[in-house]
Structure formats: C-alpha cells, structure tokens
Amino acid sequence: MGANEYTGPIPKPTPETQPYWDAAKQGKLLIQRCDDCARHYFYPRPLCPHCLSRNVAWVEACGRGKLLTYVISMRPGRSAPLPAPYVVAIVELEEGPRLMTNLVDVEPDPDKIACDMPVTVTFAAISDEVTLPRFRPVHE
C-alpha cells in the first residue's frame, strides 16, 4: 500500500520522540540505551525507565527480532492501517525491547504464522512526514 492509500492514524511526534520518527523516515529503527545501567529501552523517553538516569543515547537497532505474539484483525475501515485481514503483532527486538507493529509480507493465516518466528524490520511511508516501522518474516 502506498502512502496515498493509508487512511489510518498518523502520529504526531513530541520533542522527545522526534529523533525516532526522523530516523524512521531514513529507514532506521532507533531505540535508546542507558549509559549508566547499560540497558536498551523503547519507546523514546528522555530518561531511562530502568534507573531514571538522564545519561541515555540513541542507538540504531539491528532490526531483527522474534514475533512474540499477534492477532489477525478482521476489522476493515478508515482507521485500519492495512486492508483487513491484517496482522497486529508484538515483536521482541534482539536488543530486548518490545514494540507494537504489523507483520507484513505474510498470509494472514494462523497456520502460517508461528509465535517466536524470526522477523526483520521493513519501512512503510504512510504520509509525506511519517514512515512506520513494520516487520516481515525472515525466510531462512
């Protein structure tokens, strides 16, 4: 689906999340890492949620992870991000953090989608300003 076909919600960044969205537009998945407790986290925040340190840095995630769980949404409509049925998924990144996403490039069939399967990031421009990270299966 191209940007002009997307009718779902279009996020508006806050100052704290702007670098994440800028990077996504460049095809990079940014997460954050705490330089004090050495843990990664997501979603973007100016302080580490593990130890509240302000000593945090943006890092590019490797983009690989596993499909923790998913549902297959049958709900069509203007606020849907993709034509129904589509897969709403939670991915656990190799660095540890989890995020909500869509699993794409896969048949929306429970027999074809296994929890814990390896996935990798892909990017979809949904407007001139906003690009969404989504994930697709890794075929080994």
Next chain:
Amino acid sequence: MSEPRNLRASAAIVGVAESDELGRLPHKSALAMHMEAAQSALADAGLRNSDVDAVFSSGRIMANEVPEYLGIRPRFIGGTLIGGCSFIAHVEHAMAAIHAGLCEVALITHGESGYSRVGMPATRWGDDSLNFQFELPYGTMGPATGYGLMARRHMHQFGTTSEQLAEVAVATRKWAALNPMAMYREPLSIDDVLNSKVISWPFHLLDCCLVTDGGGAVVVTSAARASDLPKKPVYVLGTGECVTHQMVSQMPSFDQWDAAIESGKRAFAMAGVRHADIDVAELYDAFTIVPMLALEALGFCKKGESGGFVAGQRTAPGGEFPMNTNGGGLSYTHTGMYGIYTIIEAVRQLRGECGERQVPDAKTAICHGTGGQWSAAATLIVSTDK
C-alpha cells in the same frame, strides 16, 4: 507501624444496586444512570444522600461532576481511573479513608452509555499521545487486540484451545439464563462460539463481551456503622491493586498477568483466607481469556493450566467453581467499565438475594477486575464472616 492487615474487616459494603435498567438505553444519559444506581444503592443501605461524605466515581472528565449531579458535598473524593477495575480499587481507597477517619460513608458510582453514547465525555487519544504514536497506527483499535495478544501467546505456550476459551462463554451464558437482568439468556453451545464470526483471531464474536448502557453503585462504611444498617453487612476482608503498564506492548510478561498476581497476593494476605474458603468468584470477563488468566494469577490453578481448569463446564451453575454468576460481561451486561458489577453480584450472593442463581451457603467471595489492556488489576475478598 500501620500495615494493610489492620484494614481487614474494618469496613463493610452495606448497599449495592444497578441502574433501573441495563441494556440498550438511548433514552438515558450516563450521569442519569450514575444517579439511578446511587439512589437505589443508598436505599438498599437505608441511607440518604445527606449521609454520604465521600464519593468515588470514574469515567468523567472531572470527579467533581458526579457529586454535583447527586447533590452531595463530599469531604473525600476519589477519581481513580485505571479502567474497568477502578471501582474495585475504589473500595480499597474508601476502606483506607474510613479507617483513617477521613470519612464514614462512601458512595462509589458508575454510569456509562457504552452503546448509545448519550451524555458521554468526549475522550480520544491526541495525535501526539504515546498510544497514537506507538500503537494505534498498527490497528490496535480496540481491546480485542490487546486481550487477543495474550490469548494467542497462551495458546502457543500452553496449548490452550479455542474450545477451552468457548467453555467460559458457554458456562457464563448458563448463569445469565438464571438472571432476569441479563441481556442474553438463550442457551449457547461450544460450536455456537466457534462458529461465530472471527473478530480478531483468536477471538470469535462470542468470546467478546457485550456493549451496553447502564450504571451501578456501591455503599461502603465502617464495620461499626454497618451493624446499625438494615442489610447483612458484607465485610471487606482483603484488597489489592497494581498497575504495570498503559500500552499493551509495554506489558512486563506475555505468559502471565503480572498486575493480577500482585493484586491477588495482597488481597489474600490481607484477608487471611485460603483459596478453598472462596465460595463464589466474580472475575471480570471482557473476553473469555481474561477470567482464565485471572484464575492463574490469583492462584486458583497453576500458570498455563486455566484451559484445563475451565473445561467440562466447571464454572457453570452446579459446577465445582461458581464463577461470574450474574452472567458476566459476556452475557449479562458490559457498559465499558464493568468492574462495579462484580461487587454488586458478590454482595447479593453473600446476602442470599440471588434467587434461581443463588450459590448455596455462599459466605466468602472474590471480585477481580482488569483495567486498560491487562494494565491494571484490582482484587477484593468479601465475606459475611469477619
């Protein structure tokens, strides 16, 4: 030092009521249903609005609105909004405030025009909210997604089946058949559930709660004051609550319900009762998976074993484990924030007011709710015995 255990049985629930009607009520606003339920619950308690010195409500933009509508000037105000279990948490907060001497008669009210949307506050996530940035663009439009994500993981990890989920819907419908206030009362089979439309796989339509309009109210006072009131007091033996996240993607675990593990542990510790002492369980059933994970989190069965626990209609009328005896959110009513109805039904069961659906000799009950998408949990253990 003060400790939660000191609160045990210091307060009692002395009045409960629903709004005059439940269901699809385009002729009533949400606030009108707060009021109907409040008036009936106070009458049930033998009290007037002028006796009330604390009001707890949820789901409005400001907590000031309900007291004004009801003609009450509370000196203690609760507006905790953590989702459908808010009202269960309100009981804990009311008990603590009463114990501390800050108030004596607490009125907890709920009213929601969840289906007809009459007089409901306009609420949506702003375009720059966290939900709008990190979840909604992926089509997480409703709770069927957030609750379904846990159901799918449970099936993968523990072998839980769609048939086992359906057992909950079928058993709950059998209780609804015995409740004149329930919306859907005709019998349901496992096949009916499995053959109903898929909404958000693994959920079928009949795995999902109703969408209705209605209200409910609960009156809490000190154990001392309760003994002077007309109805048999239902003592609050134990309470617990916990919040672990807001967006479901930030949930700490996907193989167990952490918030409920904590709230349940606290409630049982305060109450000092064993699981075998619980005669009735009212466990918020937004979707069939929710009471199943509650059974695991609260310790009625082991992690991963709720599918086997609910099999064979164990939670149905006449079964070993009476659960959601009003017909639940699945078949009785689900206005949106269902939690208050777990309290109303538990109190009625313990007073012996439930007619055809009465659980014989019920003395002790547990109420448990979810808020948001597994985000919050609140637990209440109540009993006619101190």
